[in-house]
Amino acid sequence: MAEITFENVSKTYPGGKAAALTDFNLRIEDGEFIVLVGPSGCGKTTALRMIAGLEDISGGTLRINDKVANDLAPRDRDIAMVFQSYALYPHLTVAENIAFGLKVRGAKPEVIEKKVRETAELLELTEFLERKPARLSGGQRQRVAMGRALVRSPNAFLMDEPLSNLDARLRGQMRAEIARLQRLSAVTTVYVTHDQVEAMTMGHRVAVMNRGTLQQLDTPRHLYDKPANMFVASFIGSPPINFMEGELTAHEGGPALACGPLMLPLGEAGRRLSSRRPGKVILGMRPEHMKIAPEAGSGTFGARAAFVEDLGATLLLHMDEHGIAIGHANMVEDDRDLMTTVPKLKALVDSSHRIQRDDRVHLTIDPALILLFDPATGAAV
Known part of the structure; x- marks a missing residue:
């Protein structure tokens, strides 16, 4: 060998x-x-x-x-x-x-x-x-x-x-x-x-x-x-990851991420960021990690399902009207910026939700599953 x-x-x-x-x-x-x-x-x-x-x-x-x-x-x-x-x-x-x-x-x-x-x-x-x-x-x-x-x-x-x-x-x-x-x-x-x-x-x-x-x-x-x-x-993951412009901040005495209308308290997941100063970050959320929340609340944000792909066991939601600056994760083969703003955010959810086109939904994510990147270098935080 x-x-x-x-x-x-x-x-x-x-x-x-x-x-x-x-x-x-x-x-x-x-x-x-x-x-x-x-x-x-x-x-x-x-x-x-x-x-x-x-x-x-x-x-x-x-x-x-x-x-x-x-x-x-x-x-x-x-x-x-x-x-x-x-x-x-x-x-x-x-x-x-x-x-x-x-x-x-x-x-x-x-x-x-x-x-x-x-x-x-x-x-x-x-x-x-x-x-x-x-x-x-x-x-x-x-x-x-x-x-x-x-x-x-x-x-x-x-x-x-x-x-x-x-x-x-x-x-x-x-x-x-x-x-x-x-x-x-x-x-x-x-x-x-x-x-x-x-x-x-x-x-x-x-x-x-x-x-x-x-x-x-x-x-x-x-x-x-x-x-x-x-x-x-x-490049790794399908559907591709969502990139969002956010800010590391404090909320109710603990670390949190502010991303448009989304205020996400980090809880235990924020310990790894204890030495990082508040400031701009790039938030990465994989579509399969996003969940449908029953109602609006802390750590959720609303969006409209502009297009729904019914994949059988799952639904791939293409969301807009969410008020968040999104990066297009497919732009990896050329010189364009990964953070070029586009109107769609993707979420992969269980088909039992029966979501239709133009429905408004509330989305949330476990803070332990998010990824953070330095906006200047693109390196993981």
Whole structure:
């Protein structure tokens, strides 16, 4: 297996206006399943291709098992890559596609046959071994591509958005399948995706990237509960988080947050802010943490349901006329400010409330679940 380390790695393309990677540091443990996630152009695929030896390194050091790999040829790295496009040979059968890498390396026929059979059983492809790719579904083709990588028993697997060509139902099945195979094989795996759902459900750890830099590396749960900054908070979580302009103040002898008409006493949750002076903050409230209050009161504010998405078990409310300056959490792929004012606030509530369009509701949130950020730097408070 492989341990992979980036040490202050950078990448600048000729004529590029900005670096694809800047001072990138990441240690991938032996046998770990790590996910690189971020918006288009954040540098995640560049980092993956560097591991494979398909991309030159402008600066810094890449190590594979403590061996400097900056100038190591791809064939000498013993790494298998699964591409977004499957990259199967259409004129070869499933068995021949899986066996291709072994044949190129001169493996003995009996070894090839045994490994192909074992891999096909693992991937539930035994009955399709004599078929060609044109007669397979998208999910089956993806499993063949994985089988071609798995059969080699490489030091590491590299996966570049392998599920993006599949429909939503099949993506869910393949997420579980890939995670299962990684557990069984215990091979170091680096998985690139722009889909935060894939990142949160598959990886042991997740590296959130933006504009060529590593924003935060942590477990999925910790990324959700304690994001390092506004970018991570906005990228992790669906529906996206609500950002609001607020002020840390005092109310009835204790710390509180004033946010438009909302005065939210912090109670025990305010202890972590005891050393912070009163002043402006950015308040982050995840839609799923917001609750419907039976009536107006302390810690609640009223809003109108401008649009209601009925999702079956839940309702996604798009609220307006709430008097709060809201930030648009989707604006993470370009240079626009996360705090651009827009009229909608989102709340994900139980469908038992039977809320209709134009209904007025009262919303509240547990102070222990809010997130606070510095308005000057965007860093978590």
